Amino acid sequence: MLQIYNTLSRSKQVFKPIVPGKVKMYVCGMTVYDFCHIGHARVMIVFDMVVRWLRASGYEVQYVRNITDIDDKIINRAVENGEPISALTNRFIAAMHADSDALGLMHPDQEPRATDYIQQMQGMIGKLIEHELAYQVDDGDVNFAVRLLPRYGQLSGKSLDELNAGERVAIIGGKRDPLDFVLWKSAKPEEPADTRWASPWGVGRPGWHIECSAMSCDLLGDHFDIHGGGADLQFPHHENEIAQSEGALYGQQRKEDDAPFVNYWMHNGHIRVNEEKMSKSLGNFFLIRDVLKSFDAEVIRFFMLKAHYRSPINYSDAQLEEARSGLVRLYTALAHAPSQVMTLDPQNPWAQRFAQAMNDDFNTPEAIAVLFELASEVNRAQGDNKQQLAGVLKSLGGILNFLQRDPTQFLQSDIKDEGGLSATQIEEQISQRVAAKQAKDFAQADLIRKTLLEQGVVLEDKPGGVTEWRRA
Known part of the structure; x- marks a missing residue:
């Protein structure tokens, strides 16, 4: 029985899909103004793993991951480059897809772009204004009135006063409260023409938070199973998504028996470099395409999943070398016992232990430990038993997207040995x-x-x- 750690409840909960046998999942994707870094890779790999396990468990999964293709960073970069917004975003969407393919990841079932959902965003903003949860200020922006929603702060676990105490945003242009956030940004004269849309509140563009609410609700409905993303999105982005989505649907007061926006919130941990959070602002980030020049894609996936998805992980070449050594052990066992992917008997003790680990909040470190134990058994076994155990190893590894290549090809790979022997x-x-x-x-x-x-x-x-x- 699958249990998921729900950020909203701060506890593991038995997973019960809204519709038996079906799962609707939305994951916050990339803002496409630059190449993807290894932190983006973790989000991609973690939720690729989640979908694979859900499908291996028999669920029919609708996996949606959005693309943010309009936002301040995108506008600034396009202006710097002297190019249209669409030229910039299309180039980096193609680069993101190339990185994902190079990592050996599945494509989401749907990948909505924010600019295709402006109408839905405006519709949601209109509902919030009707419910008196949004207001327009002197500079033309439309803001969400946080203090009118008593349950705001449920995801971060902080009260409005606690959140306000840490807020340093000045109140300007008629904004009522520092916590209030923008839903619709009024266009500025100096901004390019391709960054603005007509609306009932004047020409402008959507705020970042409303984008995900509109896209997820349009594709998955007002109430769906799983919403995922990086830990840095828990507040304010995901908190604001809940506020907007539930506010538009229920107004200022959601009744006890009203369905929440999302049942299970999942957040993957940060990647750290020298014990500091990796980020572009700190300049300590590594592009996926650069890391792939030195390390095999399977090694990168293995490195990510050796740690529990909620744990922070420290990135270094030494950690990737350690991951490669682990894969070498597993592939070496398969190299000594030719095997094929097989249909696993659910009663197989190795399959049961693997499933027990994965059903415990996607505990990939424990699942990988099962693979290592099984590899040791393959090495000790003889004859048909050796091949059968190797088949189980390859099949279980395949659920996590490992061990599907010819062992010799992997073991002789020289991707990390620039300047070494060919x-x-x-x-x-x-x-x-x-x-x-x-x-x-x-x-x-x-x-x-x-x-x-x-x-x-x-x-x-x-x-x-x-x-x-x-x-x-």
Whole structure:
């Protein structure tokens, strides 16, 4: 029975979908004004894993992840570049898709762009004004009146006074309260023409928070199962989504028996670099495409899922090397036992332990520990039992998007060894070693083995004079 840690309740809860057998899930996606970094990769990989497990568990999943293609950062970058907004966003949407494909991830079922939902956003803002939860100020902006919604703060777990105490935004242009946030931004004369839309409140563009409320409600309905995103979005973005969505639907007072906007809120932990949160503002971020030049995509996925999705993780080359070593152990077990993906018997003890881990709030570290134990059993087993266990290992690994390649191809991959020995050079060294052994020059054969090992290449002599190799 699947349990999910719900940020809203601050506890693990048994997962009960609104419609039996079906799951509707929305995840906050990228703001497309630059290339995606490794923090974006974590969001992509975590919720790719969630969808894979839900589907492996028999659920029919509708997975929606939005694209923010209008916002201040996008406008500023387009102006700096002297290009239309659409040219900038289309370029970086294509780059995001290329990064996702390179990481070996599924595409969401739907990927709405904010600029295609302006009408729905305006409709939601209109409802909030009708419920007297929104007002227009002197500068033309339309703001949400936070203090008129008593339940505001439920996701962050803070009262309005606590939130207000930490707020440093000045009250300007008729804004009633520092906590009030913008729903519709009035256009400024200097802003490009392609950043503004007509509305009942004047020409302008949507605020960031209203975008996700409008897109998720339009595609998934006013009440859906799971909403995900990075921990940094918990407040204010997701808090504001709840306020807008429930305010538009129910007004200032939601009754006890009224369905909430979302049943389960999931947030993945930050990526840290040298124990600091990774961010563009700190300049300590790494682009996905740059990391992929040095590390295999499967290694990156394995690195991300070795940690629990809610835990912060520290990024470094050493951590990625450790992840690669772990995958080498698993692939080495498969290399010694040819196997095929198989239909798993739910009663299989390895499958049961794996499922128990995944059903405990998607506990991938424990699930991966099961894979390592199973790999050890594969190494010890003989004959048909060895191949059967290897098939179970490959099948369970496949649920997490691991271990589906030819083991030799992975073990001989040289993606991280820029400037190191190529496969051709290694094969030449092995040929020289074979010749040395045939000439009974065992000292030279041992020296070649030692030299290769020092360069990160492990040789394994097999019956019949065959030598296999892998990178350490």
